[in-house]
Amino acid sequence: MAIKVGDRLPQATFRVMTANGPAPKTTDEIFAGKKVVLFAVPGAFTPTCHRNHLPGFLEKADAIKAKGIDAIAVTGVNDVFVMDAWSRATGGDGKIEFLSDGNGDFAKALGLTLDASANGLGTRSKRYSMIVDNGVLKSLNVEDAPSKADVSGAEALLKQL
Numbered sequence: 001m002a003i004k005v006g007d008r009l010p011q012a013t014f015r016v017m018t019a020n021g022p023a024p025k026t027t028d029e030i031f032a033g034k035k036v037v038l039f040a041v042p043g044a045f046t047p048t049c050h051r052n053h054l055p056g057f058l059e060k061a062d063a064i065k066a067k068g069i070d071a072i073a074v075t076g077v078n079d080v081f082v083m084d085a086w087s088r089a090t091g092g093d094g095k096i097e098f099l100s101d102g103n104g105d106f107a108k109a110l111g112l113t114l115d116a117s118a119n120g121l122g123t124r125s126k127r128y129s130m131i132v133d134n135g136v137l138k139s140l141n142v143e144d145a146p147s148k149a150d151v152s153g154a155e156a157l158l159k160q161l
Contacts, residue, residue, distance in 0.1 A: 002111035056154035067161035
């Protein structure tokens with residue numbers, strides 16, 4: 001069953017790149033005491049994710065944060081090295097936190113997985129955006145197809161703030 005508004009996010013550990021290499025980062029470290037926008041992509045560097053979804057959040061980052069958001073983060077079922085390369089390739093480093101959900105544990109815990117096996121991608125995360133306040137889900141926008149970034153895009157989310 002998928003997570004719903006009002007639920008607390010499940011405990012999970014992501015991987016993030018630091019100056020000393022890959023390091024774990026828990027949901028508590030990311031969300032406790034903060035208002036955070038999190039969006040998820042099926043895959044870093046994939047067409048919709050790379051050309052549409054992430055760029056919208058990069059363009060609207062200041063406007064989103066001006067609405068009282070402490071941080072913006074993106075997660076994907078990619079390893080930490082790919083997420084780090086994507087951060088650097090897009091200019092997202094320092095603007096958006098890139099969270100590797102390499103095994104899809106967070107996506108599974110949310111009930112928001114996507115079977116992309118037919119395209120050789122295995123189990124991925126559905127495309128979504130959410131507003132999380134101190135670990136509690138306040139808004140959730142899940143796309144009905146992985147090739148869309150409409151209801152989960154930065155512009156739509158900004159209107160919810």
